[in-house]
Amino acid sequence: MIRLRHTYGMTLRYLRAIVRQPAWVAISLVQPVIWLLLFGALFKRVADIPGFSGSYIEFLTPGVVVMLAVLSAGWTGMGFIEDIQRGVMDRFLVSPIWRGALNAGSVAGTVISILVQSLIVVGLAVLVGARFENGVLGIVVLLAVAALLAAIIGSLSNGVAVLMRERESLIGIVSLVTLPLVFLSTTLMQASLLPGWVHWASRANPVNWAVEAGRSGATQNADWSLIGSRVGLLVLLLLASATFATRAFRAYQRSI
Amino acid sequence: MPNAIEARGLEKTYGRDVRALDGLDLEVPGGTIFALLGPNGAGKSTTVKILTTLSRADRGEARVVGLDVVREAAKVRRAIGVVGQKPGFDAEATGRENLELQAEIHGIVGASRRERVDELLEQFGLTEAGDRISKTYSGGMQRRLDVALGLVHRPQVLFLDEPTTGLDPEARADMWREIERLAREERVTILLTTHYLEEADRLASRLAIIDRGKIVAEGGPNELKSELRGDSVQVELASDALDGFDAVLDSVPGIFAPAREGRFLRARAEHGAAALPALVTALERQGIAVASATVSRPSLDDVYLRYAGRSFDEADEQRKEAA
Numbered sequence: 001m002i003r004l005r006h007t008y009g010m011t012l013r014y015l016r017a018i019v020r021q022p023a024w025v026a027i028s029l030v031q032p033v034i035w036l037l038l039f040g041a042l043f044k045r046v047a048d049i050p051g052f053s054g055s056y057i058e059f060l061t062p063g064v065v066v067m068l069a070v071l072s073a074g075w076t077g078m079g080f081i082e083d084i085q086r087g088v089m090d091r092f093l094v095s096p097i098w099r100g101a102l103n104a105g106s107v108a109g110t111v112i113s114i115l116v117q118s119l120i121v122v123g124l125a126v127l128v129g130a131r132f133e134n135g136v137l138g139i140v141v142l143l144a145v146a147a148l149l150a151a152i153i154g155s156l157s158n159g160v161a162v163l164m165r166e167r168e169s170l171i172g173i174v175s176l177v178t179l180p181l182v183f184l185s186t187t188l189m190q191a192s193l194l195p196g197w198v199h200w201a202s203r204a205n206p207v208n209w210a211v212e213a214g215r216s217g218a219t220q221n222a223d224w225s226l227i228g229s230r231v232g233l234l235v236l237l238l239l240a241s242a243t244f245a246t247r248a249f250r251a252y253q254r255s256i
Numbered sequence: 257m258p259n260a261i262e263a264r265g266l267e268k269t270y271g272r273d274v275r276a277l278d279g280l281d282l283e284v285p286g287g288t289i290f291a292l293l294g295p296n297g298a299g300k301s302t303t304v305k306i307l308t309t310l311s312r313a314d315r316g317e318a319r320v321v322g323l324d325v326v327r328e329a330a331k332v333r334r335a336i337g338v339v340g341q342k343p344g345f346d347a348e349a350t351g352r353e354n355l356e357l358q359a360e361i362h363g364i365v366g367a368s369r370r371e372r373v374d375e376l377l378e379q380f381g382l383t384e385a386g387d388r389i390s391k392t393y394s395g396g397m398q399r400r401l402d403v404a405l406g407l408v409h410r411p412q413v414l415f416l417d418e419p420t421t422g423l424d425p426e427a428r429a430d431m432w433r434e435i436e437r438l439a440r441e442e443r444v445t446i447l448l449t450t451h452y453l454e455e456a457d458r459l460a461s462r463l464a465i466i467d468r469g470k471i472v473a474e475g476g477p478n479e480l481k482s483e484l485r486g487d488s489v490q491v492e493l494a495s496d497a498l499d500g501f502d503a504v505l506d507s508v509p510g511i512f513a514p515a516r517e518g519r520f521l522r523a524r525a526e527h528g529a530a531a532l533p534a535l536v537t538a539l540e541r542q543g544i545a546v547a548s549a550t551v552s553r554p555s556l557d558d559v560y561l562r563y564a565g566r567s568f569d570e571a572d573e574q575r576k577e578a579a
Binding site for chain 1: 338
């Protein structure tokens with residue numbers, strides 16, 4: 001109960017900070033629109049490649065939702081770095097706050113804003129003619145895996161932020177890691193059309209787990225055993241990454 | 257009253273060779289304002305970090321209100337309020353939101369939270385500014401918000417790490433009055449660190465002088481000053497010329513504990529008023545021109561000089577050069 005209250009309090013704090021930057025809100029609402037329309041136009045002919053089945057926009061929509069989750073959540077740790085550099089984090093660390101609430105609250109803020117962005121992508125996809133095979137349930141599956149993946153990436157970003165404590169280092173790592181994760185997956189390209197080694201690498205890629213499960217649920221004939229196994233893997237990874245982010249404070253406290 | 261804070265043999269080294277604490281012992285009686293006085297880099301903040309459970313000592317142990325800061329860290333955190341050297345408030349939130357979250361963390365919710373937050377805003381002169389984003393506050397208001405955040409849960413011990421550093425004189429005087437009021441009315445034990453001698457002199461009922469990671473002297477401000485015999489004599493020389501300097505000092509009766517820093521000569525004398533003219537005459541006879549000369553009762557600076565073997569300003573300067 002106390003843990004929930006602390007997490008709620010921290011979530012509110014991060015959400016408030018997001019909402020109070022109107023420019024940031026505007027950009028993050030426009031960004032998914034640009035992505036969907038840009039990638040949709042750019043890769044339109046992909047659907048003509050022999051071996052590709054279905055419409056590209058239906059294939060792409062779950063991909064863009066997941067891509068948003070990865071690329072936006074990567075920056076979650078910036079808030080932690082600011083808190084550490086200012087001294088706010090030290091105030092929390094000498095208070096009886098549940099340690100897990102620091103990461104959980106910050107990640108919850110990220111997840112909520114990504115869910116809003118994802119809903120915009122889905123709504124827009126419907127407008128340009130994408131069909132969601134399994135209706136609302138499918139969309140819920142897609143949003144759930146996007147949220148899980150965002151929480152994983154957000155926690156990892158927070159953990160790295162606590163260990164690095166420098167904006168430049170976090171920016172470097174996030175830029176280095178996130179795009180390759182997106183490209184080593186079926187986010188933009190069907191599995192059968194991927195080079196062999198990329199296909200092979202994608203199996204160990206959490207981004208791909210999320211894309212597969214989200215796409216199967218949203219725009220294909222939902223394969224529940226595939227969805228179940230991928231969601232299970234994501235949940236396990238989330239527990240591990242949240243533990244990492246919370247434990248990172250120990251290393252930080254030892255060093256100061 | 258039992259000791260609010262006790263530390264034994266605290267040691268802390270950063271990296272390989274930055275020795276921040278070198279066997280620090282400390283006893284802070286309950287209900288007092290206790291000042292930890294020392295130049296920058298002496299180990300004040302490290303001590304506070306260890307006592308407040310933020311950091312851990314490599315060696316030694318410490319108790320706050322009888323609780324071990326490592327084994328009973330969670331309980332210690334409930335009993336203490338901490339105002340760090342860096343601002344701890346969330347600049348993107350309003351003063352009220354900051355206080356509300358801090359209350360929430362301490363399990364103060366609902367009507368009692370609203371009441372406590374209003375009370376603190378009022379007490380720290382932030383009622384009107386309470387709903388403004390705190391980054392728009394003046395320096396003094398921001399510092400007061402920090403102190404209010406440390407007091408939300410009515411702690412038994414309040415740590416103030418350099419509470420007035422960076423404040424203008426007016427805001428500093430306000431903060432001093434507030435600290436005195438807290439000790440008097442809320443009966444909270446206050447440990448404050450400072451590198452302002454006058455701050456320790458004015459606020460503290462007891463103080464410890466910290467130098468190079470150790471406590472070198474401890475006691476009441478007047479007690480420490482009265483331990484120094486006689487008056488303080490200070491002479492400013494017109495130049496750095498030194499020939500025959502030591503011989504001069506030896507030749508003047510009633511002068512002891514001389515120390516020279518640049519063009520300043522400081523010493524103590526049984527009867528300053530009598531010794532000073534003799535000293536100036538002797539110096540001039542040696543051809544050492546004197547620019548100015550003063551006699552005063554011993555200050556904390558003299559206490560520091562006596563125990564740390566260098567003057568306070570010099571220690572501060574050395575530190576800045578090293579950094």
